[in-house]
Amino acid sequence: MQTERYNPQITEPNWQKVWTERDLFTTDNNDPREKYYVLEMFPYPSGRIHVGHVRNYAMGDVVARFKRAKGFNVLHPMGWDAFGMPAENAAMKNKVHPKGWTYDNIAAMRSQLKSMGLSLDWQREFATCDVAYYHQQQKLFLDFLKEGIAYRKKSKVNWDPVDQTVLANEQVIDGKGWRSGADVEQRELTQWFFKISDYSDDLLNGLDGLDRWPDKVRLMQKNWIGKSEGMSVRFAFEDTDHDPLEVFTTRQDTLFGASFMALSPDHPLTQKLAADNVGLAAFVAECRKHGTSVVAVETAEKQGFDTGLRVKHPLQDRTLPVYVANFVLMDYGTGAIFGCPAHDQRDLDFANKYELSVTPVVLPTDADAADFSIATEAYTGPGKIFNSDFLDGMTIEDAKQTIAERLETTQLDGAPQGMRQINYRLRDWGISRQRYWGCPIPIIHCDDCGPLPVPEEQLPVELPDDIDFDTPGNPLDRHTTWKQVTCPNCGKAATRETDTMDTFVDSSWYFARFTAPTSENPTDPKAADSWLPVNQYIGGVEHAILHLLYSRFFARAMSQCGHMSIDEPFEGLFTQGMVVHEAYHDGQERIWYAPAELRFEGEGTDRKAFLIEGGQEVTIGKIEKMSKSKRNTIDPDDIIKTYGADTARWFVLSDSPPERDVIWTDAGVEGAHRFVQRVWRLVQEVAPLEDTGSPHDHALTTAAHKALHSIEADIEGLRFNRAVAQIYELTNAVSAQLAKNDNAANGAVRNAFEMLLHALAPMMPHLAEECWMHLGHSDLIASRPWPKVDEALLSEDTIILPIQINGKRRAEISVSKEASKQEVEEAVLAMPAVQKALDGASPKKLIVVPGRIVNVVV
Ligand code: ANZ
Numbered sequence: 135m136q137t138e139r140y141n142p143q144i145t146e147p148n149w150q151k152v153w154t155e156r157d158l159f160t161t162d163n164n165d166p167r168e169k170y171y172v173l174e175m176f177p178y179p180s181g182r183i184h185v186g187h188v189r190n191y192a193m194g195d196v197v198a199r200f201k202r203a204k205g206f207n208v209l210h211p212m213g214w215d216a217f218g219m220p221a222e223n224a225a226m227k228n229k230v231h232p233k234g235w236t237y238d239n240i241a242a243m244r245s246q247l248k249s250m251g252l253s254l255d256w257q258r259e260f261a262t263c264d265v266a267y268y269h270q271q272q273k274l275f276l277d278f279l280k281e282g283i284a285y286r287k288k289s290k291v292n293w294d295p296v297d298q299t300v301l302a303n304e305q306v307i308d309g310k311g312w313r314s315g316a317d318v319e320q321r322e323l324t325q326w327f328f329k330i331s332d333y334s335d336d337l338l339n340g341l342d343g344l345d346r347w348p349d350k351v352r353l354m355q356k357n358w359i360g361k362s363e364g365m366s367v368r369f370a371f372e373d374t375d376h377d378p379l380e381v382f383t384t385r386q387d388t389l390f391g392a393s394f395m396a397l398s399p400d401h402p403l404t405q406k407l408a409a410d411n412v413g414l415a416a417f418v419a420e421c422r423k424h425g426t427s428v429v430a431v432e433t434a435e436k437q438g439f440d441t442g443l444r445v446k447h448p449l450q451d452r453t454l455p456v457y458v459a460n461f462v463l464m465d466y467g468t469g470a471i472f473g474c475p476a477h478d479q480r481d482l483d484f485a486n487k488y489e490l491s492v493t494p495v496v497l498p499t500d501a502d503a504a505d506f507s508i509a510t511e512a513y514t515g516p517g518k519i520f521n522s523d524f525l526d527g528m529t530i531e532d533a534k535q536t537i538a539e540r541l542e543t544t545q546l547d548g549a550p551q552g553m554r555q556i557n558y559r560l561r562d563w564g565i566s567r568q569r570y571w572g573c574p575i576p577i578i579h580c581d582d583c584g585p586l587p588v589p590e591e592q593l594p595v596e597l598p599d600d601i602d603f604d605t606p607g608n609p610l611d612r613h614t615t616w617k618q619v620t621c622p623n624c625g626k627a628a629t630r631e632t633d634t635m636d637t638f639v640d641s642s643w644y645f646a647r648f649t650a651p652t653s654e655n656p657t658d659p660k661a662a663d664s665w666l667p668v669n670q671y672i673g674g675v676e677h678a679i680l681h682l683l684y685s686r687f688f689a690r691a692m693s694q695c696g697h698m699s700i701d702e703p704f705e706g707l708f709t710q711g712m713v714v715h716e717a718y719h720d721g722q723e724r725i726w727y728a729p730a731e732l733r734f735e736g737e738g739t740d741r742k743a744f745l746i747e748g749g750q751e752v753t754i755g756k757i758e759k760m761s762k763s764k765r766n767t768i769d770p771d772d773i774i775k776t777y778g779a780d781t782a783r784w785f786v787l788s789d790s791p792p793e794r795d796v797i798w799t800d801a802g803v804e805g806a807h808r809f810v811q812r813v814w815r816l817v818q819e820v821a822p823l824e825d826t827g828s829p830h831d832h833a834l835t836t837a838a839h840k841a842l843h844s845i846e847a848d849i850e851g852l853r854f855n856r857a858v859a860q861i862y863e864l865t866n867a868v869s870a871q872l873a874k875n876d877n878a879a880n881g882a883v884r885n886a887f888e889m890l891l892h893a894l895a896p897m898m899p900h901l902a903e904e905c906w907m908h909l910g911h912s913d914l915i916a917s918r919p920w921p922k923v924d925e926a927l928l929s930e931d932t933i934i935l936p937i938q939i940n941g942k943r944r945a946e947i948s949v950s951k952e953a954s955k956q957e958v959e960e961a962v963l964a965m966p967a968v969q970k971a972l973d974g975a976s977p978k979k980l981i982v983v984p985g986r987i988v989n990v991v992v
């Protein structure tokens with residue numbers, strides 16, 4: 135039979151139109167069915183979707199469509215993470231307005247996403263740069279301010295003197311600004327902070343309950359929060375009247391091995407001493423140049439400056455020199471340490487450099503105290519304490535407790551010498567950015583009244599449109615009128631805060647806004663509580679720390695302010711792998727070629743690539759993350775135009791486990807498309823089949839139920855590639871049965887094929903819809919329930935018995951292996967095919983050959 139090839143260019147837009155017209159994916163907050171909220175991390179509107187988006191959104195869409203079919207009220211929204219630097223960079227480079235640039239990009243990407251056939255509730259769409267959205271965000275800020283969650287403090291920033299802007303630590307490369315190349319300065323600015331550190335313990339404990347999150351993400355968050363149990367210990371100075379020097383240590387068990395003290399260059403005592411010590415002042419200035427970020431500090435060579443001061447050891451009759459050292463951070467612990475070189479690598483490097491003593495105090499179990507020494511490698515493992523007076527022979531843990539008790543009960547200047555203490559690495563979140571394209575911080579500064587919240591009725595503080603990017607710095611700061619306001623308290627001239635919020639703020643609560651996107655308040659608490667937590671969140675692992683931690687913090691802070699009452703925003707988290715692709719180059723990795731410029735010959739190790747223009751051979755390089763610089767990107771638009779969205783969706787779902795990287799290959803995409811065409815040919819064969827014979831009790835029916843059952847489990851478990859493999863198998867089974875030309879099986883074939891279409895529908899929704907119509911149905915498969923799996927057919931204990939009527943095979947029956955002869959006879963007589971043949975009479979003969987066949991003679 136001649137059939138037209140399936141033409142996605144026609145069918146796909148058609149079905150998208152039908153779905154939209156019937157409003158199939160608009161979600162009603164008042165729908166009484168059980169809710170299911172599936173969300174993919176919303177995109178930054180860069181201008182075009184990339185293949186990574188296709189994979190991310192295809193996965194979310196499978197879940198959404200599947201859950202809908204399973205009878206849930208599904209929320210599956212989409213929006214835009216639309217503030218941020220690239221819009222400003224584009225403005226500076228191409229003289230376009232960040233707003234126009236952003237909204238144009240959104241329009242382009244929206245239509246690309248629509249061409250993918252995603253089952254999204256577009257009614258709920260918003261961009262974080264919409265005034266309506268950031269208006270509510272400003273209210274949240276003011277709520278946080280009232281609750282003491284937002285506050286202002288002076289803090290050090292990396293300042294780029296050329297770009298006139300604050301840089302994130304990642305934007306400082308070898309002490310220079312990433313864009314300008316200028317020497318970065320440290321500046322003190324008064325900035326706004328969120329008190330996330332108040333939630334450290336709660337954010338840490340909450341991780342235990344997130345059992346549908348990847349372990350690695352939970353671990354990354356745990357490390358980021360960084361809980362450390364130890365002590366603060368105070369050391370008295372010798373011969374001076376400075377207050378005792380307080381340090382934080384997690385290894386008080388090594389106190390007898392202490393050989394020096396070290397202060398941060400930013401420690402108040404350092405500053406005090408530097409005021410009349412030129413050498414020290416110069417050393418501090420040098421340290422600052424290299425930056426004081428964790429990365430900068432960890433990679434720099436250990437440097438110190440001897441202050442000449444000494445402190446007394448709390449338990450021994452000796453004193454220790456006090457240094458200022460570049461590896462001690464001011465914003466951790468107390469900004470000062472005692473160094474025990476034998477058991478800490480940094481301390482050892484430092485001690486070796488400045489010729490300080492190295493006394494081991496922990497003896498590894500297999501070592502001999504008489505000849506154990508430390509040269510260039512610190513020992514950080516377990517062992518028994520030695521060289522330590524009353525601690526000798528103890529385990530590290532016992533020694534920690536013993537020291538803690540001793541120092542807590544010893545007095546120094548009327549206070550305990552030491553106290554047990556828990557520290558967290560997590561710092562408060564600085565949200566001020568000296569940028570135009572962000573949410574304005576709703577604050578007014580008055581010389582007399584200080585910083586004041588913008589009165590609620592004056593919100594939103596809107597970004598002005600008339601700005602210029604011709605000079606460096608923040609256009610809001612330079613704007614002639616926008617800044618000028620009157621003080622809401624005293625009425626005198628005052629100025630607006632010109633800093634905007636970190637864009638991570640925007641993405642920390644968008645999932646809550648989707649539950650009531652037009653509410654006059656940040657949320658409708660009832661809607662938020664009924665929809666949240668998001669049941670399944672899907673996105674890239676690059677957001678494993680900051681975005682997810684900030685969102686978890688926001689959920690708590692917003693709950694505290696009455697906007698909802700859930701703490702954990704994402705019940706299930708899935709982090710998908712990347713889409714990677716071969717990269718092609720000139721042999722030196724200097725010139726890179728796009729796949730579209732090349733022609734390929736041969737296969738396997740003989741595969742070669744040639745320039746289409748000129749014919750010159752090029753090198754087939756490594757499989758790498760798609761990047762513009764290596765020109766190995768694939769534009770999803772091209773794939774959709776050539777093969778259709780279903781092919782693209784099928785390919786990204788099929789080729790590897792979703793948490794792993796998937797290698798984009800032309801052959802893979804072509805294979806996916808061949809399958810589309812194959813299903814289309816099958817429907818031509820199945821559609822005309824007359825629906826005779828019961829679909830029940832046929833091997834194909836059993837296979838279909840079994841397949842559907844495991845596809846269900848695979849989709850629930852997000853094992854899309856396995857679901858795909860099951861679909862291939864079921865397709866083979868349908869084809870094989872068709873090839874038998876057995877009319878008695880027509881019902882079973884049709885039934886199995888319909889189940890196949892249901893299984894396909896979440897992944898290739900357009901093709902499934904077109905086939906469904908072709909089978910003569912007038913409803914939409916997208917709005918049909920998932921077929922009910924017959925549990926009885928799943929059992930491994932059932933066998934299929936062929937049934938012969940008057941010597942001809944007419945039907946099949948599936949029965950339990952354990953069924954008695956009589957049970958089988960009864961079941962056979964009840965079958966429609968048998969009853970039809972008997973036409974009311976009793977059979978002349980009914981012979982059951984156990985485990986083999988049933989013969990009926992009428
Ligand atoms: C003495 C000691 C001996 C230490 C030893 C370690 C090993 P975590 O576990 O990450 O919390 N430290 C404390 N404050 C610091 C600061 N502001 N900058 C740099 N280092 C600092 O690390 C705690 C340990 O890091 C503390 O325990 C302290 O060194 C150091 F064999 O005290 B320890």
Ligand code: ZN
Nearest residue numbers: 580583621624
């Ligand atoms: Zn005032």
